[in-house]
Amino acid sequence: MRSVQEPTIRDVARAAGVSYQTVSRVINGNERVAEATRRRVQTAIGELGYRPNRAARELAGKAVRSLTVLTSDTSLYGNAAALRGIEEAARTAGFAVSISVLDRHAALDAEELRARLVRPGEPVIVIAFDAAGVRALELLPADVPVTALVERPPGDDPDPRHVWLDDRLAATRATRHLLGLGHPTVHCLALPSSTAHTAQRTEGWLDALREAGVDAPAPIDGGWTPRSGYLAARGLLERHPDATAVLCGNDDLALGMLRAAREAGRRVPDELSVVGFDDTPASAYLAPALTTVRLDFEGLGRTGFGLLHRLLDPSAPGQEPCAEPELIVRESSGPGGRGIG
Amino acid sequence: MRSVQEPTIRDVARAAGVSYQTVSRVINGNERVAEATRRRVQTAIGELGYRPNRAARELAGKAVRSLTVLTSDTSLYGNAAALRGIEEAARTAGFAVSISVLDRHAALDAEELRARLVRPGEPVIVIAFDAAGVRALELLPADVPVTALVERPPGDDPDPRHVWLDDRLAATRATRHLLGLGHPTVHCLALPSSTAHTAQRTEGWLDALREAGVDAPAPIDGGWTPRSGYLAARGLLERHPDATAVLCGNDDLALGMLRAAREAGRRVPDELSVVGFDDTPASAYLAPALTTVRLDFEGLGRTGFGLLHRLLDPSAPGQEPCAEPELIVRESSGPGGRGIG
DNA sequence: TGCGCTGATGTGACCGTTCACACAAGAGTC
DNA sequence: GACTCTTGTGTGAACGGTCACATCAGCGCA
Known part of the structure; x- marks a missing residue:
């Protein structure tokens, strides 16, 4: 279909004079490769412009670095800022970010969610500041790796997969x-x-x-x-x-x-x-x-991603905490009632 | 890895008492399947909760329904509204939408774009209202299927892959x-x-x-x-x-x-x-x-998606045109200079 | 009755990668 | 010099679909 065929791991192997498995090892940072071989393979990768095929990698069972954000409306400031935070942190960690928008008015059902909104095996971050997000969160099957940006949950034993601002x-x-x-x-x-x-x-x-x-x-x-x-x-x-x-x-x-x-x-x-x-x-x-x-919605987005990342891979690095809420006094508030007036 | 194994096409085939190829035909809407068989397969699909595996499908060479949106800042109103339009149209057509955010300040190079922002073979919609988007558009390799939301291009022979508002x-x-x-x-x-x-x-x-x-x-x-x-x-x-x-x-x-x-x-x-x-x-x-x-940014997003869709599949349906720009007179403009004053 | 045609279904190979394992060569030990 | 142990590398079999082709039954027709 594509006019120019993408090079595969075998093309690289041929160019470097090694087996395809050795190339795979180099790509995945396996220790057991001689320094000279590794360099030869990397040169070949560079020259051919080789990129690993995501689909093949995923099919072969490698945890694939992508996630889906579920949100109701990307034009609300809080949602957009949180999305930006997620995207930034995710990209830094090498994750691709998909987005599915929840209709705030249509009633969501589990079937729809499963069939059209989240892909099999795909980890999810839900921006659940509103009822549509919370509902999606409830409907998500238990085996989907998920974290959520929520209002502070009530109760003493909050879900450890949730993050929130105070x-x-x-x-x-x-x-x-x-x-x-x-x-x-x-x-x-x-x-x-x-x-x-x-x-x-x-x-x-x-x-x-x-x-x-x-x-x-x-x-x-x-x-x-x-x-x-x-x-x-x-x-x-x-x-x-x-x-x-x-x-x-x-x-x-x-x-x-x-x-x-x-x-x-x-x-x-x-x-x-x-x-x-x-x-x-x-x-x-x-x-x-x-x-x-x-x-700090952007920070909350980063934190939400970090939590998901550690859920998938416990050795993933921690995230900086979000900034505390900060009152910004401007012109719209002033003395009133029994005040100085 | 997932605790519960997703059913495969072969599980469905076994349950329906047919071959896996017949199941594949049913999924893809092939004509040559007896009505009774089709129904049997569909029942099995429903009972097992079968979903096709995207990775396997893509690997086997089937055009996969996904796209990446390249944009600089999702919190600007125009960008957010256009994104909403794209997402809506794409989801209706069964496309998954990924998003990659362009840093407005960092200089983008082709390598970065190829390596981290767009996946091999993935079609792209660029929201190119600003310089970062336009630059990304220029750097995109010629073989990537792409449409772009742009300012009206100058010149008589505009790129047919571009859409714009007047x-x-x-x-x-x-x-x-x-x-x-x-x-x-x-x-x-x-x-x-x-x-x-x-x-x-x-x-x-x-x-x-x-x-x-x-x-x-x-x-x-x-x-x-x-x-x-x-x-x-x-x-x-x-x-x-x-x-x-x-x-x-x-x-x-x-x-x-x-x-x-x-x-x-x-x-x-x-x-x-x-x-x-x-x-x-x-x-x-x-x-x-x-x-x-x-x-009508939302309409423009829909149009951009429709154009991409037809680029990938000429038989895809056309899109409704965008609304014309409409002047909304409110309070901030009034008579001036040699006017009634 | 034998022929080709058509519609319905099955079989094998392949997509590009990873995993589990096998294997070869050299180093260290007795 | 035969033995393990380590290190580096290669081989075969998945993963879950699709495609091209093979097969098979039933039909009309000469």
């Missing part, structure tokens, strides 16, 4: 920041939870309110996009005209919140403080620039 | 819109060009100015991000304090422009009109909401 702590810090500015309470515009439990960011918000002995208003359900944030924010402002501070599930929701506030004539941060999550590249340039919590 | 026309329309509002001229905050030529969006802007008989100010070079847009915009406003309208290479640059304008005390749109490109999900919620040109 969203709960991040939310607590952001909420403390707002309470510290003098706001009597903080409202919450929440992301959809990925599980049946309350989302971690919402839990962290509750933690801080409880800690301060403040009654928690009911959190408002948002989606993932600026549009859904905007719609939810309008509802929030209508029901709580007295709100002075809102913690939003991500920067996109916060953007929608900012707009809704503007339309309602609520000046940010003078009358209303808004805080987001993720520190997207846009957030520093919004009007007003968004106070947010920077989360 | 960025030039889009820019012309956006510029006409601004001129029509009465602005004496329109400045341009340009994306980095992907080639040695002037970027298509810049050309389209020049077209409209020429058409209106207006002198074109020198375009200002921006990058791809809000930050780079902000920095370039500060320079622009300093050098041209009289500017009343700016066309920005994408919505992210426009966001940076909006911020720079605010800091310089230039009210948008009263004193300065700003127009972007792409219609990102955020653009409708910015302050002010951004006038922009909606571009």
Whole structure:
């Protein structure tokens, strides 16, 4: 089919005057090859431009270095950044990365997953920040090597194949920041939870309110996009005209919140403080620039890959840990309520 | 290696009481199989949960349905949307999608590309909106089946393996819109060009100015991000304090422009009109909401895949065409100069 | 009745690699 | 000098499919 035939291990062997098995040994870094022979083979490889055939290698039972990422939407900032981290770490380790996108709306079933989304024997990393990812994770057969990027799992004995950022702590810090500015309470515009439990960011918000002995208003359900944030924010402002501070599930929701506030004539941060999550590249340039919590999604992606790598090969090197959540105070949060005002 | 052995074609054959070749025929939809036999085989396949082994299939010379997407940064809106379009179309057609990310800063060489980024025989789609993508496209060996998502190529005889959106026309329309509002001229905050030529969006802007008989100010070079847009915009406003309208290479640059304008005390749109490109999900919620040109990146991705598919298999179905660029007028553009003011 | 034709099915070789094993040559030991 | 032991290298058989070809039954037709 290809006009120029790729050279095979036997072509190399012939060129180097050795057997094909010796070439295989050189390729795989086997010790038991004389230095002179090894050099001869490597020269032949270089001259012929030989590349090992993945399919043949895989068929012959060699663990093949590839993985599939399962994710719902590559254009969300967190997902895209995590994907970048995975891809980078994987490529460094010589893994090829495939990607399968989960439809957030269609109900996924195990058959579909097995038949079309993951290949037999292929290891998988699931970006499971949302319900679609979590569902895929549940449906994955037990014998598939898998790690997952998740919200912090509830319970004391979390799955060792999961990695997460400390969203709960991040939310607590952001909420403390707002309470510290003098706001009597903080409202919450929440992301959809990925599980049946309350989302971690919402839990962290509750933690801080409880800690301060403040009654928690009911959190408002948002989606993932600026549009859904905007719609939810309008509802929030209508029901709580007295709100002075809102913690939003991500920067996109916060953007929608900012707009809704503007339309309602609520000046940010003078009358209303808004805080987001993720520190997207846009957030520093919004009007007003968004106070947010920077989360190391790229690092999380690298960590997720590292965990999978060690699952497949226990001698694989460890990964640097992710950065801690970091509150970035900008213009959208300011003194409120019983504060300096 | 896997704890549970996957069933093979021979297991299915045994279960159905036929030869392995008959099973192969059923899998590949060969006509010459008796209806009763076919059904028996399909039942066996279902019961055993048989899936064809990709590696074996590929090794035996069957064209294997997979492709690699080469792109520089999955978190840019255009790239992410195009990737989504490719993935969707590819999955519908039964193709697996791999992804290799090009480092925008490191100089790519042909060896690296061949050795690590694309697999032997694997077809490729390059998202070549930027220089890194275009360079990868140039370095790709001639025998690799490839299509590319590019800026409109200059010249009368464009490469038939390329697809593009009409960025030039889009820019012309956006510029006409601004001129029509009465602005004496329109400045341009340009994306980095992907080639040695002037970027298509810049050309389209020049077209409209020429058409209106207006002198074109020198375009200002921006990058791809809000930050780079902000920095370039500060320079622009300093050098041209009289500017009343700016066309920005994408919505992210426009966001940076909006911020720079605010800091310089230039009210948008009263004193300065700003127009972007792409219609990102955020653009409708910015302050002010951004006038922009909606571009069908997802459709372009689908088209790029369709072209590749037909390259591999001329009988593959055609694709629906992409949507035309559409100007979305929002709040950031308004009357200027000799207009109603 | 014997012929060729056609549709349905089976057999053998091969794709490019790895693995398990066999084997040859030289070094060290007694 | 016969013995193990080590080191380097070669041979045969998988791996799970596809392809080309062989076979075989049933049919129409002269």
